Amino acid sequence: MAVAWSEKASSMKALSLSLSPTSPPVFLTQDELKKVAAYKAVEFVESGMVLGLGTGSTAKHAVDRIGELLCQGKLNNIIGIPTSKKTQEQAISLGIPLSDLDTHPTIDLAIDGADEVDPQLNLVKGRGGSLLREKMVEGACKKFVCIVDESKLVKYLGGSGLALPIEVVPFCWKFTADKLGNLFRDSGCVARLRNDCKGDPFVTDNGNYIVDLFLKKDIGDLQVAGDAILRIAGVVEHGMFLDMATTVIVAGELGITIKNKP
Numbered sequence: 001m002a003v004a005w006s007e008k009a010s011s012m013k014a015l016s017l018s019l020s021p022t023s024p025p026v027f028l029t030q031d032e033l034k035k036v037a038a039y040k041a042v043e044f045v046e047s048g049m050v051l052g053l054g055t056g057s058t059a060k061h062a063v064d065r066i067g068e069l070l071c072q073g074k075l076n077n078i079i080g081i082p083t084s085k086k087t088q089e090q091a092i093s094l095g096i097p098l099s100d101l102d103t104h105p106t107i108d109l110a111i112d113g114a115d116e117v118d119p120q121l122n123l124v125k126g127r128g129g130s131l132l133r134e135k136m137v138e139g140a141c142k143k144f145v146c147i148v149d150e151s152k153l154v155k156y157l158g159g160s161g162l163a164l165p166i167e168v169v170p171f172c173w174k175f176t177a178d179k180l181g182n183l184f185r186d187s188g189c190v191a192r193l194r195n196d197c198k199g200d201p202f203v204t205d206n207g208n209y210i211v212d213l214f215l216k217k218d219i220g221d222l223q224v225a226g227d228a229i230l231r232i233a234g235v236v237e238h239g240m241f242l243d244m245a246t247t248v249i250v251a252g253e254l255g256i257t258i259k260n261k262p
């Protein structure tokens with residue numbers, strides 16, 4: 001997907017840009033928009049911070065940028081807490097010092113992507129399978145900056161028609177998936193086990209499975225829905241991140257929008 005952008009932002013000089021109405025439009029790909037949002041978020045990072053490092057194609061740009069600034073000596077004494085094995089590997093390859101929640105139970109700032117963002121800044125996360133570690137790390141943050149391109153904005157969670165991921169234990173996953181489907185039957189919910197590219201069950205970093213819920217309608221009160229999901233035995237965590245993002249940075253056709261939690 002390419003969108004009009006009134007200043008060339010693929011050069012990362014454009015990250016603190018203010019858009020000029022007179023400059024000709026340029027087109028950024030979705031990945032370039034993700035990079036724009038990610039670089040903007042890294043402007044919030046200060047030397048000495050403990051950072052939650054997100055997972056996914058958007059967060060990857062932020063981790064790359066943090067590594068680059070460390071390498072250039074523009075950031076110092078950063079400690080990263082990765083939200084997945086993949087991000088851990090990326091951070092190690094970039095020379096970012098790492099720790100964990102046991103050693104650093106309070107995190108200054110986390111930067112991570114999302115699959116959906118609603119108008120109240122509630123999120124769906126976990127389409128990459130990392131929702132549990134992300135929820136633990138981002139729940140321990142003083143500030144959680146979510147970074148998305150504008151395709152992630154929805155009127156209500158589930159509104160994209162894509163999955164609401166639920167991490168479940170492998171034991172009798174069909175039983176758990178049936179219970180999940182029944183919970184939202186009135187919303188036309190379909191519950192499906194996620195498979196990997198070989199057709200085997202997708203296994204998370206925690207050794208669990210993911211059941212994806214496809215919702216046809218708004219499920220109403222999200223806290224009530226989230227609590228009901230967590231009460232089903234076999235569920236480990238759900239991918240709704242309610243009231244957790246303190247800031248959402250959206251890169252879109254008209255530039256960057258920063259939305260702060262009231």
Ligand SMILES: O=C[C@H](O)[C@H](O)[C@H](O)COP(=O)(O)O
Pocket residue numbers: 054055056057058059112113114115124125126127128129130131134
């Ligand atoms: O499990 C994956 C994470 O929640 C990601 O942050 C989320 O899926 C967004 O990923 P992406 O930036 O690749 O769209």
